[in-house]
Amino acid sequence: MTLLDLTPRVATSDRLATLPVLIIGAGPIGLAGAANLAERGIDFQILEAGDRVGAAIRLWGHTRLFSPWRHLIDPASRRLLDSTGWVGPVDEGKAPTGHELVDEYLTALAAVPVIGSRIRFGARVLAVTREGMDRTRTLGRENAPFLLRVQAADGQTEEVTGRAVIDASGTYGTPNPLGSTGLEPLGIDQVADRIIHALPDVLGADRALFAGKHTTVVGAGHSAANTLIALAELTKTALGTRVTWLIRNRAAARVSASPEDELADRARLGSRVDRLVGSDAIERVDSFEIARVQRRADGIRLIGRRHGEEATHDTDLVVNATGFRPDLGMLREIRLELDEIVEAPKLLAPLIDPNLHSCGTVSPHGFAELRHPDPGFFVVGMKSYGRAPTFLLATGYEQVRSVTAWVDGDMRAATTVQLTLPATGVCSTGPTGAGSCC
Incomplete structure (x- = not known):
């Protein structure tokens, strides 16, 4: 044949x-x-x-x-x-x-x-x-x-x-919505231009969009981690650039470094994010459940609950890395x-x-x-x-x-199905958050 x-x-x-x-x-x-x-x-x-x-x-x-x-x-x-x-x-x-x-x-x-x-x-x-x-x-x-x-x-x-x-x-x-309910937050249509798809080219084609801005990355996975690392790098050369990492759970185990991960680049990714959070280059806000969004003159306000109480978070841009x-x-x-x-x-x-x-x-x-x-x-x-x-x-x-x-x-x-995959340590903390591939 x-x-x-x-x-x-x-x-x-x-x-x-x-x-x-x-x-x-x-x-x-x-x-x-x-x-x-x-x-x-x-x-x-x-x-x-x-x-x-x-x-x-x-x-x-x-x-x-x-x-x-x-x-x-x-x-x-x-x-x-x-x-x-x-x-x-x-x-x-x-x-x-x-x-x-x-x-x-x-x-x-x-x-x-x-x-x-x-x-x-x-x-x-x-x-x-x-x-x-x-x-x-x-x-x-x-x-x-x-x-x-x-x-x-x-x-x-x-x-x-x-x-x-x-x-x-x-x-x-077809990204997951920002809302913790699995639905888009109320008011999403009014702020569509302030919400960016996962994995933007922060240090390349999209640099001008993020330079000098406060960007909040929402998501608990490796797509979020890549963007966080790039934004932290941008803060070194673009005055006024700020980075916040907002997650809906109490921890982001999927992106944290794991000694069991045989994919070395993934293990290094988690380690770098851990170090950046520890050095305050990235501000981390955990346990934030987004319910509504509101347009502000110079950005976007996320409205929801944190630790059981009403909470808000103001930022210029949001990167949706929720999977x-x-x-x-x-x-x-x-x-x-x-x-x-x-x-x-x-x-x-x-x-x-x-x-x-x-x-x-x-x-x-x-x-x-x-x-x-x-x-x-x-x-x-x-x-x-x-x-x-x-x-x-x-x-x-x-x-x-x-x-x-x-x-x-x-x-x-x-x-006759056979497949050998590399051990990858912890990949998830639950059914929500950002996925990653490849």
Whole structure:
């Protein structure tokens, strides 16, 4: 079999056998799914909302990942790239930045003809369903193709069909709200211009926005830590710059240094934040539950409760680093079976529940834990973790290897799931707060 022999292997009807697998998202996990399908000779199409591969990663590309290169390259993708003469990273023990991951790996992978010819950019998936039926209809459901409603960059809408769907669209575009209730604080519409998305480029493209301002970073995870460190550095050169770290719990164990963390860059990140807080370079406000926000002439006021009493906090800008959640609106007509706490697939949730596991103790899992009542539909990658934090790319690569084996009817490979993750110490203090990845 050659990589160009993209003939479907298993289908439940003659029509399904003529349709491709539809992959949502051209990030690391979506492209890995494509490489695995290409290796098995199964046709596919990738629908990417952005104008380039790794579009979401590019938004935080200045940030260094935790994992070294050896954990960031999907095995099937490596085999495909090696066949083209690709020269990989010289030092696979080094952790790259997001931009380096895209420029040195994902861009090369997307340039391979069997992958690149099947990517549609500017294609935003608005909804996923079954052709001719909503989620309430059962008769003939398994033989009905999946139907995706897609909006192109010019605003035109069309529908495409496929034999299976792999949703690798990620979560970066859907941050958790600032409110401690899981809802946006009252008054949020009046201060939208004062609230910044997680992982801004504080020392680069966004420097002018933060210089000389008082910025409050809300969140208890590694996304918050990266921004706090950058803001503390900015205070050395930009007069009047102040940094406050606001967390909703009493402690931020997820971002604190852990001697058990085998990801050295993550361990150093926690140590640096601890030192900055200890030296008063960062002011820390804990146990603050945000309920409302109010616009001030020169900034924003956070209103809520702290230690059981009413409290306020005034600042110029707020960085929302409270983590991310999956976009489930686009999946309303698909039959999903999600855990009621973390919004991950029902069988996967107990393996990743942050109340029970650190990110290094997650058991290997594949198609069996990721499947839903609609056969052939899978959520993979960061989105498969729902609201649970600290997803690692190596986990997603094994997910799509198993899923694509299932699509191919190779049950032996699909059920033989193996994954070795680095121990990562404490990753969570509970179901709230910022997640981190990679």
